[in-house]
Amino acid sequence: MIIERSTEWKEGFIERLENREAWDNWTLYTMSYDVVKMNLITDFQGLQSPKYLPTLTPLAHQLEVAETVIERMNGKAILADEVGLGKTIEAGLILKEYLIRGLVKKALILVPASLTNQWIEELNQKFHIPAMQYRKNYDLNHCTIVVMSIDMAKRSPHKEKIYEQDYDLIIIDEAHKLKNHKTKNYEFVQNLKKKFCLLLTATPIQNNVFELFYLISLLKPGHLGNYESFQASFSASKHDVEQEEYLKELVNQVMVRNRRQDTGIEWTNRHVEIIPIDFTKEEKEVYDMISELPTVSPVFSDAFSMITLQREMCSSKEATCLTLTNMREKCIKPEDSSYIDEIIHKAMALEINSKAEKAYEIVSRANGKVIIFTEYRASQTYLQWYLHSKGITSVLFNGKLNKNKREWMKQLFKEKAQVLIATESGSEGINLQFCYHVINYDLPWNPMKLEQRIGRVHRLGQENDVHIYNLAIQNTIEDHILDLLYVKIGVFEKVVGELDDILSAFKKTI
Amino acid sequence: MYPQQIHSYLQQFFKENNCQILNENDHFINVQLTIEMDKRIMNRPFYWKYQESTGAEPNPAQLTFITDTNKLDDDIKGEVIHFGSPRLSQLFQATNEMGSFVQMYEQVADNLGTKTILTPWLGVNYKITYFSDQTKEVLYSLGMNLMTGTLLEGFQESLSEMDLGVTRPENTFNLPYTIKPIRALERLDGVIENSIQQEDHKWAEEAKMRWQKDRNVLEYFYEGVEDRPECYEIEKEAMDQQYEARIKIEIINGGLFYLI
Numbered sequence: 001m002i003i004e005r006s007t008e009w010k011e012g013f014i015e016r017l018e019n020r021e022a023w024d025n026w027t028l029y030t031m032s033y034d035v036v037k038m039n040l041i042t043d044f045q046g047l048q049s050p051k052y053l054p055t056l057t058p059l060a061h062q063l064e065v066a067e068t069v070i071e072r073m074n075g076k077a078i079l080a081d082e083v084g085l086g087k088t089i090e091a092g093l094i095l096k097e098y099l100i101r102g103l104v105k106k107a108l109i110l111v112p113a114s115l116t117n118q119w120i121e122e123l124n125q126k127f128h129i130p131a132m133q134y135r136k137n138y139d140l141n142h143c144t145i146v147v148m149s150i151d152m153a154k155r156s157p158h159k160e161k162i163y164e165q166d167y168d169l170i171i172i173d174e175a176h177k178l179k180n181h182k183t184k185n186y187e188f189v190q191n192l193k194k195k196f197c198l199l200l201t202a203t204p205i206q207n208n209v210f211e212l213f214y215l216i217s218l219l220k221p222g223h224l225g226n227y228e229s230f231q232a233s234f235s236a237s238k239h240d241v242e243q244e245e246y247l248k249e250l251v252n253q254v255m256v257r258n259r260r261q262d263t264g265i266e267w268t269n270r271h272v273e274i275i276p277i278d279f280t281k282e283e284k285e286v287y288d289m290i291s292e293l294p295t296v297s298p299v300f301s302d303a304f305s306m307i308t309l310q311r312e313m314c315s316s317k318e319a320t321c322l323t324l325t326n327m328r329e330k331c332i333k334p335e336d337s338s339y340i341d342e343i344i345h346k347a348m349a350l351e352i353n354s355k356a357e358k359a360y361e362i363v364s365r366a367n368g369k370v371i372i373f374t375e376y377r378a379s380q381t382y383l384q385w386y387l388h389s390k391g392i393t394s395v396l397f398n399g400k401l402n403k404n405k406r407e408w409m410k411q412l413f414k415e416k417a418q419v420l421i422a423t424e425s426g427s428e429g430i431n432l433q434f435c436y437h438v439i440n441y442d443l444p445w446n447p448m449k450l451e452q453r454i455g456r457v458h459r460l461g462q463e464n465d466v467h468i469y470n471l472a473i474q475n476t477i478e479d480h481i482l483d484l485l486y487v488k489i490g491v492f493e494k495v496v497g498e499l500d501d502i503l504s505a506f507k508k509t510i
Numbered sequence: 511m512y513p514q515q516i517h518s519y520l521q522q523f524f525k526e527n528n529c530q531i532l533n534e535n536d537h538f539i540n541v542q543l544t545i546e547m548d549k550r551i552m553n554r555p556f557y558w559k560y561q562e563s564t565g566a567e568p569n570p571a572q573l574t575f576i577t578d579t580n581k582l583d584d585d586i587k588g589e590v591i592h593f594g595s596p597r598l599s600q601l602f603q604a605t606n607e608m609g610s611f612v613q614m615y616e617q618v619a620d621n622l623g624t625k626t627i628l629t630p631w632l633g634v635n636y637k638i639t640y641f642s643d644q645t646k647e648v649l650y651s652l653g654m655n656l657m658t659g660t661l662l663e664g665f666q667e668s669l670s671e672m673d674l675g676v677t678r679p680e681n682t683f684n685l686p687y688t689i690k691p692i693r694a695l696e697r698l699d700g701v702i703e704n705s706i707q708q709e710d711h712k713w714a715e716e717a718k719m720r721w722q723k724d725r726n727v728l729e730y731f732y733e734g735v736e737d738r739p740e741c742y743e744i745e746k747e748a749m750d751q752q753y754e755a756r757i758k759i760e761i762i763n764g765g766l767f768y769l770i
Contacts, residue, residue, distance in 0.1 A: 001714065002756045003703065009610065009761035010695060016611045017691060026674060027526045028609030029763055031519070033635055033666055035602050036762050037649055038511065040637075044644040044713060052594030074643050074720055074752070101645040128596050190741050195748045196643075220724070221745060222731030 041101060045071055049096040056126050058093060059265065061258045062086055066093040068256055075103075075196035076219055078175070080257040082500060083202040083451060084431075084459025088119065091171050091198050092127045095145075098196065099129065104168040106144050110189075111173040113149035117403060119173070120147050134158075140165050150177070154188035168195050175199035176448065178218060179211035189218055202455065203448030204255065205492045208238035212251065212495060220254055239487050244494040257497055260458075268436075270458055272468040272501040274482070277358050279473055286347045287313050287476060290320070297336045300327075310477040312376060315442050316356065316383075317347040319376035355471055356386050359439055362469055363392060363419060369435035372421045373453050375442040380421050383441070387419060394419035397430075406430065424449060433461040440470045443478060447485045447492070450502040458500075470503060511593040513537070513578035520575055520591070523601055527608070537578035538586050543570045550604055612765035614674040618682055626770060628678070630656040630687045632694040633665045634764035636702055641756040642717030650702060653767070654694045656687035661701060669767065684768050691766060702759060714755035721753030 015021040041048055047067055050058065058066075061081075069077045069090075075098070079087045098104035109131065111119050116133055123131040123145070134140075134148040140161050150172070152158055170192060172178070178186050178199075197219055205212045213230050216223050224230045224247075235242040260267045279287060290309045293300040300306070305327065312319040324344050331337040363370050374380050377398065384394050395409050395417045413420040414434055424444065435457050440450060450470075458466045472478040485503055493499055511519075517536065524531060524541045533540040543551070548570035549558055561568050574588030575597075591597050618626045636650040653665030662668065678684065689697075728745055732738050 001711065002754070003706070003759060004756060005699075005759040009764065010692070013611055013695065013764065014692065016613070021611075023613045023676070023765070024609050024611050024763075025526055026609075026612055026614055026676065027522065028605050029612045029765070030609070030666075030670070031522065031526075032602075032606045032609040032763055033651075035605060036635070036637060039602075040649055041645055041647045044640075044646045054592050054594065070644070074724075102639065103641070103643070103645055128594060130596070191744060193744050193748045195752045217731070220727060221741075222727040222729070226731050226733070 047093070047097055048100045049093050052096065052100060053127065056089075058089055059086065059263065061263045062090050062093060065090045065256050065258065066097060069094055069198070070097060073254060073256075075169070075198075076194070076254065077197075078199045078201065078204055078215065078219060078255040080201060080204050080255050080496065082257075082259050083455025085258055085260065085263060086460065087200045087202070088122055088173075089126070091173075091200060092123060092129070094198060095123075095169060095171065096127050096129060098169060104196065106165065106167050107146075107169040107171065108153075108162065108165070108167045108192075109145070109147045109171045109173070110150040110153055111147060112177070113151060114399075114403070114406075115173060116147050116149055123147075150185055150188075154184050159188060163191070167193065169197070170194050171198045171200070173200045175201040175215065176203050176206055176211070178215060179206055181214040181217075186214070186218065194219070203451055203492075205488075205496055206446050206448045207488060209234075209236055209241050209491055209495055210238065216251070216254055223254055224250060239491055241491070241494060247495055248497070251495060255496075259498060260500060265460070268458070268462050269465040270454070270468065270501055271465060272470070272504050274470045274472055274504045275358060275362075277354050277471060277473045279354055279476070280350075280352050282346075282350055283313075283352070283354060286317070286320075286343060286350065289343045289346065293339075296339050297333070299331065299333075299336055307477060311442065311481075312379075313347075314355065314473045314476050314478050315374060315376050316353055316379040317350050318382040319378040321347055322378050353382075353386070355441065355473060356383060358471060359383070359441055360387065360390055360392070362437070362439055363387065364390075366437045366467070368437060368464070369413065369432075370419050370437040370439060371432065371435055371453075371457065372419060372439045372441050374421065374423060375444060377423060379441070380423055383421050392419060393417040394421050396420075397422040399423065430456055431459060431461075432456050433459060433463075436462065436464040436466045438466070438468050440468065443470060443472060443481045443485065445481065445484065447488050447499075447502060450485075451499065454500075454502060468502070513580075513592070516591060516593065516598065517577040520577065520601070523605060532572065535581075537581035538574060538576045538588060540572065540574045540588070542572050545570050551600055606762070610763045612763070613767075614669075614676065614765065615678045615682070615768045616770050617673040617675045618679050618770065623681070626679075626682045628682050628684045628768035628770060630684060631662075631665075631767040631769055632656060632691050632698065632764065633669065633767050634695065634698050635666055635762040636698075637760045637762055638702070638706065639758040639760070640713060641758065642714065642754065643720065643752050644713075644717070646713070649762075650705075652698050652701060654689070654698055656689045656691065656694055657685055659689055659694075659697070661698075672769070674767070678768065682768075695764075699759075706757060706759075711755070717753045717755050721749060724749050724753070 016023055047063065065079065069075060079090055081087050095107060109119060120131050120133055123129040129145055131145040131147050132143055134143065134146045153162055172189065178189055180186060199215065199219055204215055213224050225233060230236060233243065234247050241247060290313055293306050309320060309323055312323055321344050324340055328337050328340040331340060359372060372383060374383065380396055384396060387394050393416065395412045397409050397420055401409060410430060438454055438457060440453065444450065454468055472482055489499060520539050527544065527547050529544050529547050530542045531539060532542055545568050552571055574586065575591045576582060576586060576588045577591055579590055589597060615628060631653050633653045638648045640646045651664055651666035653662040732742055
């Protein structure tokens with residue numbers, strides 16, 4: 001057993017015995033003893049942090065998570081509560097507990113750049129943890145609790161500087177960004193010393209079950225075996241696993257997940273529906289011409305660009321024509337360019353966008369604010385113009401906005417506009433509880449993006465039932481996307497646990 | 511710590527440090543810091559350096575602390591202070607720094623001119639912290655009679671019932687100690703270490719089991735891998751640090767006591 005002791009007091013005592021320094025005040029002496037006695041941590045178990053945070057009232061499930069992670073998971077865990085249940089609070093409680101207990105002296109918090117300020121504010125204001133934002137040329141030796149964007153951290157020279165430090169706790173927010181083990185992000189975190197480590201994500205599986213394998217292998221290599229044994233034990237393929245009960249058991253040893261309904265809080269309901277839409281004859285004609293592309297010429301045989309075009313056509317002609325114009329520039333043979341020209345011509349002649357009309361119908365029926373999510377900037381602009389022509393005001397939101405602009409747009413939406421039109425990149429970290437209608441104008445491939453989108457409004461503080469409308473054009477690529485979304489949700493539920501409704505109230509069985 | 515306890519803590523702390531309380535109610539306190547206290551808690555060394563080098567009139571800060579926001583009705587502006595707030599931790603720290611070493615005499619009433627003999631004691635307050643991936647702390651207050659070597663536990667608690675002062679009362683005399691204070695300190699350190707040795711260290715065994723379990727998992731991951739990558743070593747090192755059982759012995763404060 002290692003016993004640490006310091007001779008500091010003894011030295012001070014000798015100074016007094018030999019009359020080189022004055023003796024101290026008796027009252028302060030007694031006060032000091034009383035303070036130590038009062039703050040004494042008398043038990044290995046239990047949480048000290050709540051009594052240090054009288055202004056914070058954590059919810060029961062948040063306290064439970066903190067306790068479970070510290071006592072049963074030894075401070076290494078994936079915090080996977082559903083969106084909006086306060087994972088930041090849970091992480092804050094754990095960090096605070098370790099700081100109070102003296103087990104963590106230095107901590108590194110890696111987050112997406114857009115969330116750094118939010119983390120710093122929360123840690124400082126709610127937890128009295130003096131977290132600071134890392135900036136270039138900062139000396140990490142002097143930063144005890146530092147918040148950094150992961151994109152910055154993984155680059156030289158920051159990477160090397162971080163590796164030189166001795167962090168006791170690493171927190172990684174939006175950890176699903178580490179799902180791909182071939183990325184620099186993954187490699188960076190893999191080589192980081194992780195004594196205590198928290199990975200935060202509401203969606204530990206985005207597309208396939210291996211993502212969870214890699215995430216857990218980052219946290220605790222070997223917990224699910226190595227890649228070969230994992231694949232063999234669970235007959236794992238991308239979209240399926242066997243022995244899922246056993247796998248779930250293993251996963252739950254390193255992951256805590258609360259669902260809205262287990263929190264004991266009254267949640268408003270979530271009404272989710274798929275709204276099927278039919279193309280007009282003219283729209284269908286353009287769509288079919290796009291689908292024919294690979295048979296027209298070998299230069300168009302790339303399946304990826306055809307799928308992109310099909311999806312864009314399901315969104316707006318503006319999005320489609322942008323891509324078509326780019327394709328046309330690469331055409332060499334005149335017959336190829338003229339086929340593209342023809343599609344562009346036909347597309348531009350379209351007067352009706354069936355999906356936009358449906359969206360408008362929903363907006364005008366909705367009693368309150370509406371968020372529309374689209375995958376394409378061109379559709380975003382088009383929708384704003386289209387809604388404006390119908391007398392509906394809207395604001396745009398995308399990932400390029402800086403923090404101030406984001407706040408400003410949020411304010412405009414709250415006070416002036418009925419509709420917020422957001423692209424995917426805008427959907428992280430903004431909280432819009434004052435709105436309760438969400439239109440998924442385009443469907444993403446990844447079901448967890450839907451969950452993240454819905455999480456913007458269906459979170460603590462929402463007072464109304466939330467309505468989700470998933471628009472899908474029948475007999476197009478969107479049917480296929482829907483099917484795949486169901487499969488992926490199935491895998492998630494098999495391994496991670498139930499999900500709240502995101503596609504429709506009725507689950508398809510896979 | 512309830513707001514009221516914090517309030518009286520602040521009152522006492524500033525009073526003991528000669529900081530004048532200018533204005534107060536049961537939920538706030540407005541205090542004039544002394545120069546010494548300003549230097550200790552205001553964290554502005556450059557200001558003081560400048561003051562001293564220019565010889566300007568020193569102007570230590572006035573602070574207002576709000577101890578109970580619920581009772582706040584009047585327009586008082588100030589720092590809200592509660593258990594866990596950084597300011598209070600700072601004051602705790604300052605209290606500890608300024609209350610580490612004492613020399614105290616038990617006060618005796620004049621008893622018909624008879625002289626009272628005071629026996630010297632060394633009192634030391636220890637905090638023991640047990641560390642692995644979890645922690646626990648234990649407080650020991652030990653006293654040693656410097657004449658006889660007698661050991662007393664719960665020393666601080668027994669002192670709290672006595673009337674102590676910094677000067678030796680007129681009608682008393684101290685016995686010269688036969689055990690030197692430093693020697694006594696070493697003996698007390700020994701007592702602490704001994705009692706640690708004799709404890710049941712189940713907690714350390716348990717930490718070792720958790721450590722072993724994690725090690726096995728890691729080994730399984732790299733089974734059959736000849737050249738293990740750097741991250742294997744890093745992971746192993748992290749585990750060692752996470753679970754290693756350690757005990758830290760700290761002295762909170764202590765001093766010489768002359769008691770009847």
